[in-house]
Amino acid sequence: MLIEKYRKTIEACRFCPMCKIACTVGNITKNEANYPRGKVLILFTILKKMREFDEDVVERIYQCAICGLCKNWCISDYDIPELITAARADIVNSGKTPPRVLEIYENIKKTGNPYAMINDNEEISAVLDKEIRKIGKRVKILYFIGDTVFSHPEIFEATIRILNHAGINFTILSKENRSVELLYQLGFHKEAERLAKENAKVINETECEVIVTSDADEYLAFKRDYPRLGASLNSDIKIIHTTEYINLLLQENKLSFSREINKSVTYHDPSSLGRYLGVYEDPREVIQVIPGVKFKEMKWNKDKARCCGASGGLLFTNPEIAAKAAENVIDEAIEIGAEIITTASPLCKQSLIKHKEKLQRNSVEVYDITELIEKTM
């Protein structure tokens, strides 16, 4: 079993309640089995052969956002997110994948995205037809969209407009570029490996030097999971998130604003971009450059930012828990008087906008940072 590799973490955390206050899911359900101590205790009983990955154990292991708040809270950095990811891979490998997770997997396999959305609607195609350069065209910048952003055309359209506005010569892969991270987090490591390798092949063929992605999760996949999965990108390829790239373009005076946004704006840190990869300042710098914006920090921000329920597959496996996590973030934003919540991950946006009625009632809008930039150009 893969969890065997994390025995040290298991033995440290199985009885330790010190990160209880940080846990996203535990603090929603209040079930001890959902907190890190509980999950690890359960995994210890698996290692000890006191029980197996039965239906109920599997359910608890998928009730985790893998948001990394527990690891961040722990003074000793015990890596529960890695342990849970390993446990999910063990579950998949032993054929115990729960139906709900299997459904997501089938959706991703069939349509490329977990919501089984067919990516060939005319509107999207029209934008892409206009913008896509053929693979093989030798340009330095590759804008990697990925399946999740494909499901959010407003994000990739905004990004493309920004890149065009800045006069960037860039290319886009055809629709086959796949999202890897969700599969990886759900425990489908073999499938994630296959897709990462396919992606790496087509990316390498473009001979690009920089990959720009709007998807915080895929950014994490490129940086962390591709090397683990043996999907080798050309060694000189630099990978950056759109918020970092836009910040760079701003510093080089390649972007200008013609409109103001006279609103108070806050930023929700996606776990993958923030806690996992340490990108905290670029998004904030970009937002604060927008004319008229009054930037307000939420109480829990940067490495302590609350998870909105989008990570770890929670949005799909446990939508009710994810919805409550998103509501907690929205409440925090309302508390500080924010009129706009920005984020830098399509899944975070997706999780937050599910509370349409609450957002409308409180006159709060949710945008990806690229959308906000686009509005001012």
Next chain:
Amino acid sequence: MGVEIDKKNYQHETIYRELENIVGPRDITDKEVDKIVYSVDYFWIPEMLIDRGCNPPMADYIVHPKTTEEVSRIIQVANTYKIPVTAWGGGSGSQGGALPVDGGIIIDIKKLDKVSKIDEKSLIVTTQAGIIAQNLEWELNERGHTMGHFPASMFCATIAGFLAPRGSGVLSTKYGKIEDMIVEMEVVLPTGEIIRTAPVPRHAAGPDLNQLFIGSEGTLGIITEATFKIHPIPEERRFRAFVFKNFHSAYEAGRKIMTKRLRPCTIRIYDEVETRRYVKRVIGVEKEGIYMVFGFDGDKEMVDLEERTAIKICQNEDGEDVGRKGGEHWWKHKYDFFFPPHMFWIPQMYGTMDTVATYDKMEKIFEELKKVIEKTYPQAYIIAHFSHWYEWGCMGYIRFIVDDPPQDPQEARKLHDAIWDTGINTILANGGMVNEHHGIGIKLARFMKKQYGPAFTVMEKIKQVLDPNNIMNPKKLGFGS
């Protein structure tokens, strides 16, 4: 012939439905996967059992009520079927107080987590009792206030989890133990009635009902709401460290600070072994001897004056002033000791014999306890610190550790219980209390009669009257089945 359903299973389903009707389907579970987690708190015995592959006793149901009324209705169901009820907060108790040793219903109170009111004029806060302590403290801090209660379990324990065993925080020397902070409480009685104590704790209208329920560990009811004193965040909070050549000098310095009626927020004295092993490792101060941290807080001028006086007292006892850094570092890292790998953990066997006694007795208790335990059990060693100080005495946080206990669970338990027997009997024989701030739970239940003698009858009679079906947290606090 159809499948036969035995009586217990038949009744199980009935009770499950009744409870589900109260809390709703999402807030009840009887799944093994959940029950195993609720069968272990921070007590060494269930941890050891799990480590050795054994299942500790489990509850039959776990429920998460959201209101006091739901708690009341759950308890009424428990009375109907005469099944045990155990309250669960953060599950960080070290005495087994929240363990469902007779099965039944666990009432997890963490959904009772709303701060009801902050009265800034009277400086009091009213909160539901299932709130995790740090969440309450953060909420108070936003308004410039503090509870002044900082136990190691701050990030995981509930407010009720402090009230139930009469808990204490690291600044208790000034701010008091939890029982000193209470103003009023709402309690669900063992028969389901919801009562409030009295609006203020200082009155002449009979005994203080708060103090009947504080420390009762869920045997006399479940605390669902509480009002506490709060304080302005002090203008200045300052810590300082001293190193003494021997324990007696450090102890005398601590005693004199208190009997001079200074108001330190903390005094902590680490014995030689703890200074060598843990102060160095966690605080990073490389000193041999007896390490002391003291602190004062409040208005700057008062802190200046009190600190100067305390420094003089320590210097008169031949203490070496190692400055503020060592003290501040302790404050900053005060919880680090309790994170792995700093905390003791299995395979080690360990236990904290926190006791309290008057100043004339505490040194002797420590000496005797260390001598007797280390002599009787050569595989065990003692480390200690003294960290809650009163006008009349102080607490000894005296821990035994066995690095390599038996693997066989029965043998391990025998050794564990024998060390506890020796330790508590030594404490009692020398005038100490069976416990100072962790509570009794199941771990120390067998010593309650010895501690109180005939006075324990008072507690037993109260228990019989309030809990006629004896369903509330059975086997805890010395109340039998």
